[in-house]
Amino acid sequence: MSELHLSLHREEEDTLHLSRRALKSIPAPVLNMTHLQSLYLEGNEISSLPERFFSRLSSLVWLDVRNNRLTGLPAAIGQHRCLKTLLLEGNPISALPPELGHVISLKALSLRTCPLTFPPRDILDRGLPSILRYLRSSQLGEGERNLRARCRCVCVCVCVCVCHLWLCIKRMACLKNSSLPWFCLTGVRSVPLETLVKLSWILALLRKRSITPDAIISHSLD
Numbered sequence: 001m002s003e004l005h006l007s008l009h010r011e012e013e014d015t016l017h018l019s020r021r022a023l024k025s026i027p028a029p030v031l032n033m034t035h036l037q038s039l040y041l042e043g044n045e046i047s048s049l050p051e052r053f054f055s056r057l058s059s060l061v062w063l064d065v066r067n068n069r070l071t072g073l074p075a076a077i078g079q080h081r082c083l084k085t086l087l088l089e090g091n092p093i094s095a096l097p098p099e100l101g102h103v104i105s106l107k108a109l110s111l112r113t114c115p116l117t118f119p120p121r122d123i124l125d126r127g128l129p130s131i132l133r134y135l136r137s138s139q140l141g142e143g144e145r146n147l148r149a150r151c152r153c154v155c156v157c158v159c160v161c162v163c164h165l166w167l168c169i170k171r172m173a174c175l176k177n178s179s180l181p182w183f184c185l186t187g188v189r190s191v192p193l194e195t196l197v198k199l200s201w202i203l204a205l206l207r208k209r210s211i212t213p214d215a216i217i218s219h220s221l222d
Contacts, residue, residue: 019043019064031056038062042087045069054080066090066110078102088114101135 014035018027020043030039031050036057047069054060054077061082067090077083078099087110095118100106109128116124123134 014038014059016040026050026053033057034059036060037082040064041068042066043068047071049074051076054083058082061085063087073097073100075099081105084108086110090114094118096131096135098135098139101132101137101139103132106132 015038016033016036017040019040023044023046025046026049034056037059039060042064045068046065051074053074059082062085063083064087066087070091070093072093075097077097080103082105083103084105085108086106089110089112091114093114094116111124119131119134123130
């Protein structure tokens with residue numbers, strides 16, 4: 001234990017050897033050694049890296065965490081700009097984080113005996129450049145899917161709100177016609193944003209009983 005304590009306080013060195021020390025987690029003092037460029041943690045029992053591991057050790061060039069119990073990597077690794085060698089061999093990692101694809105400085109990645117399912121085996125067999133490209137593209141694909149899902153949600157919400165407004169106005173017998181010529185229920189795109197704003201204003205006034213049918217009819221919705 002005294003040897004470990006001594007190693008952690010050699011702040012003038014840029015290399016730290018902590019292999020085969022039966023460590024179950026990253027010692028807290030390590031995160032304060034921001035000058036570190038090479039860190040050896042092979043053969044321990046570490047199950048996870050702290051979320052701020054890569055942000056604190058921003059000068060890290062070489063990281064050896066072979067034969068530990070890591071099941072994943074922090075997403076913050078994608079912001080690292082110095083890491084060149086990452087040795088993950090012998091860890092039960094099933095998926096690499098998409099953010100790893102943005103580590104443009106990475107030149108070597110060891111994944112032997114890792115039970116990876118993401119990226120798929122055919123990508124892994126093509127080597128590091130293909131792995132990084134795949135991770136980057138998968139992150140872009142996920143972002144696009146999220147954006148489309150949000151757009152669909154917004155469209156549904158707009159449809160529900162507009163239909164609700166239309167039904168409220170009909171029930172109040174504010175208009176004599178059975179349908180509103182300025183609105184097409186088959187598509188929200190036919191309703192201008194200004195119209196939706198005015199509809200919202202009308203519904204709010206109706207609920208407060210502060211508007212009359214004549215006022216609604218005289219208010220232009222075109």
